[in-house]
Each structure stands twice: as C-alpha cells, then as structure tokens.
Amino acid sequence: MRLHHLTLTLIGLVFAIGLLGAHAPVFAAPASPAAAAPLPPGPKAPPSGPAMAQTCAGCHGTDGRLHAAAFMPLAGMPKAQFVQAMRDFRDGKRPATLMRHVAEGFSNEEIDAMSVYFAAVKPE
C-alpha cells in the first residue's frame, strides 16, 4: 500500500516536471492522423469533457478516481465546486503548487464541460 502511494506520487511528480520543463499545454491532445486532417467547415465542436479529462489522470487517477491521498480525487465532485476550484486556480485566487499551470490552459466553456463529466463519475 505504501509502495503504491509512493509510485503514484512519483508518477505525478515526473509528469509535473515534464509539464513545467516543456512548457507544453497540458491539454494538448497527442498528434494523430485524424487530428491533423483538416476539419470540415461548420460550427466548432463543443469541448469534450471526457477527452480533456484524460489529461488529469496522471495526477488525479483514471476518471478522477484515485485510491491514494497524494492528489485529490475528482470523481463525483459537484459541478459548482469543480468550476469554482478551476477558475480560482486559473485566476490565482486559490494557492496551488501545480494546478494554476493546469487550469490556465482551459476556457470557462472547457471547464464547464469537464465539470459535467467529473460530476457524473461515481466515486468508488
């Protein structure tokens, strides 16, 4: 159990160092042929909560379900609480070691989409 906890912490730290070092936006989707193809004209697709939520898994667990206390689980977090937390991190109103950098990458619309997703995940 202790080892598991340590492993998760290390994964989180490695991920964080990579993030800060590369200055890469955390939400960048991996390049795939499909993503590179030109989009057909039409209204912009709404942001996908589940897709964006994948980028949180490194620290918060798959689907925001985390069985260790190193990082807080997001599964089942009420929408309003999630939105407030993300905006506060982004706007520097809530102190954060890592989350300001993460939250800066998302618009209000994208935060809303993720809030719907995480609120619907049942915490185990």
Ligand code: HEC
């Ligand atoms: C590099 C690790 C890391 C990543 C990636 C990450 N987080 Fe976090 N998250 C943290 C840490 C650490 C905290 C505690 C606050 C702090 O110190 O930044 C936190 C806290 C939070 C909180 C507050 C939880 C609470 O109980 O109030 C929310 C909401 C959150 N993260 C959402 C997200 C979302 C959404 C993503 C993906 C877009 C994400 N996080 C990606 C590390 C991370």
